[in-house]
Amino acid sequence: xxxxxxxxxxxxxxxxxxxxxxxxxxxxxxxxxxxxxxxxxxxxxxxxxxxxxxxxxxxxxxxxxxxxxxxxxxxxxxxxxxxxxxxxxxxxxxxxxxxxxxxxxxxxxxxxxxxxxxxxxxxxxxxxxxxxxxxxxxxxxxxxxxxxxxxxxxxxxxxxxxxxxxxxxxxxxxxxxxxxxxxxxxxxxxxxxxxxxxxxxxxxxxxxxxxxxxxxxxxxxxxxxxxxxxxxxxxxxxxxxxxxxxxxxxxxxxxxxxxxxxxxxxxxxxxxxxxxxxxxxxxxxxxxxxxxxxxxxxxxxxxxxxxxxxxxx
Numbered sequence: 001x002x003x004x005x006x007x008x009x010x011x012x013x014x015x016x017x018x019x020x021x022x023x024x025x026x027x028x029x030x031x032x033x034x035x036x037x038x039x040x041x042x043x044x045x046x047x048x049x050x051x052x053x054x055x056x057x058x059x060x061x062x063x064x065x066x067x068x069x070x071x072x073x074x075x076x077x078x079x080x081x082x083x084x085x086x087x088x089x090x091x092x093x094x095x096x097x098x099x100x101x102x103x104x105x106x107x108x109x110x111x112x113x114x115x116x117x118x119x120x121x122x123x124x125x126x127x128x129x130x131x132x133x134x135x136x137x138x139x140x141x142x143x144x145x146x147x148x149x150x151x152x153x154x155x156x157x158x159x160x161x162x163x164x165x166x167x168x169x170x171x172x173x174x175x176x177x178x179x180x181x182x183x184x185x186x187x188x189x190x191x192x193x194x195x196x197x198x199x200x201x202x203x204x205x206x207x208x209x210x211x212x213x214x215x216x217x218x219x220x221x222x223x224x225x226x227x228x229x230x231x232x233x234x235x236x237x238x239x240x241x242x243x244x245x246x247x248x249x250x251x252x253x254x255x256x257x258x259x260x261x262x263x264x265x266x267x268x269x270x271x272x273x274x275x276x277x278x279x280x281x282x283x284x285x286x287x288x289x290x291x292x293x294x295x296x297x298x299x300x301x302x303x304x305x306x307x308x309x310x311x312x313x
Contacts, residue, residue, distance in 0.1 A: 003042040004311050005111060006035055007104035008123040012048070014093035015125055018077050021087065022257060022294040023125065023139040031123050031290065034300040041311045046111075048124060051102035056142055058150035059177055064134045068141055069095055080136045088136050094126075098141050101126055105148030105244075108287045112242070113156040118284045119310045121247075127291045129171030129246045130196060138169065138196055145244050145289045146177045149184055152242055159183060162240035162282075164231060164274055165190070166267075167248020167291040168258040170199030170211065174246065179205040185238045187231035189223065191216055191251070191258050210234045216259035220266035223251065224273070232273050239281045243274060249293030249302040257294050264301035271309035279313070286310060 013025050035043060056065055071078050072090045079086025104122035111117045128145055130138025145163055152158040163178075165171045165188040175198065178184040185208050190199050192213030199211045212230035214223065235243070249267060251260040271288075278286045288310060293299045 003044050003117070004307060005044045005046055005108060005117055005120040006123055007046050007048040007108055007120060008032060009048040009100040011093065011096040011100045012124045015097035016077070016091040016093065017089045017139075021089070023127070026296060027293065027299060028123060028125050030296045030299050031303050034303050035123070035307065038304055038307060041307060046107065048100045048104035048122070049107050050096070050099035051106050051147070055106055055151060056102055056147060058154060059146045060133060060142055065142070068136060080141070088139055088141070094141070097126060100124060101128065101144050102142055102147050105144050105287060105289060106151055109148050109152050109156065112285055112287060113152070119286055121288045121290070121307060121310065123290055125290065128289065129165060129167060129174050129291050130169070131173040132176045138172075140173060143173045143177060145246050146174055148287060148289075149244055153183065158241045160185070160238060160240045161242050161244060162187070162235045162238055163244045163246060164235065165246035165248075165291070166227065166251065166270055167246055168251040168255065168260055169195055169248065169292060171246055172196045172198040175199070175203065175205070175209055179209060182206050182208050184208060185210070185235060185240060187235060188212065189214060189227050189231055191260050194258060214260065217261065219261045220263055223260065223262060224266060224269055227270055228273055232277055235277050236281070241282055242285045242287070243278045243282050245274060245286065245288040246291045247288045247306060248291035249299055252293065252295060252298035252302055254295040254298040255293065257292070264298065264305050267302045268305035268309045271306050272312070275309060275312070284313070
């Protein structure tokens with residue numbers, strides 16, 4: 001690869017979830033510092049634009065978008081869920097952060113197709129893969145990866161898109177959005193039981209959904225084997241034109257919110273499994289989106305491994 005594009009914006013740092021919340025500003029600060037350390041990789045840092053409401057409406061209806069934005073407080077924090085699960089919080093800076101997080105994938109999609117720049121990472125927050133069509137949850141408001149998939153299909157006439165999710169939590173939102181759409185494959189490997197409680201192997205959509213729930217305590221060798229046989233092999237059969245990644249790093253052994261025992265280097269191998277399929281079927285085209293990952297040291301190490309694998313041809 002000639003270079004890798006990194007999309008981010010200072011607005012994403014301003015999203016506040018209050019004290020002791022795992023989805024915090026320091027996550028993104030740590031990732032951006034780690035990216036700066038990657039001297040062996042040619043990186044183009046690009047400003048994530050604000051998505052237009054029209055782009056978000058490719059996935060979420062306008063009344064739902066308006067409802068979320070109308071809840072944004074002038075001061076303090078407002079939870080979008082009912083107690084005791086009010087941990088998806090809006091702050092005064094939420095609108096700008098949300099629009100940048102959605103806009104990163106839009107810009108990466110344009111550069112992917114129009115500029116033939118085939119690898120991008122969207123270093124943004126809030127994350128997106130728990131956001132359903134009309135329900136915000138799991139720290140997510142709008143589904144960044146789903147919006148990019150729809151944009152690629154509608155603006156750039158891409159036919160088949162595969163979304164591979166290796167966040168330790170199942171992407172209930174992405175699955176719900178595409179559950180009846182055979183043009184989008186969604187494959188997720190995730191700890192079970194664990195929030196959000198979805199992602200059984202029996203949840204197959206119209207033959208386009210592939211879930212690989214794994215037990216707490218799983219180590220890297222087994223994780224990578226399951227990823228290959230239950231997700232990657234099905235993506236290969238699908239032959240996607242573009243691959244999107246929901247890249248959560250919370251399956252790391254250090255992560256406080258889960259119980260999977262990946263080492264940082266395992267994210268290199270997992271990413272290589274994906275890029276090898278992209279090189280065969282998708283002209284090498286991959287856009288990755290930050291989802292979870294809540295231990296700062298693990299994030300710093302793992303994101304370097306992920307980007308090294310994305311960068312290599």
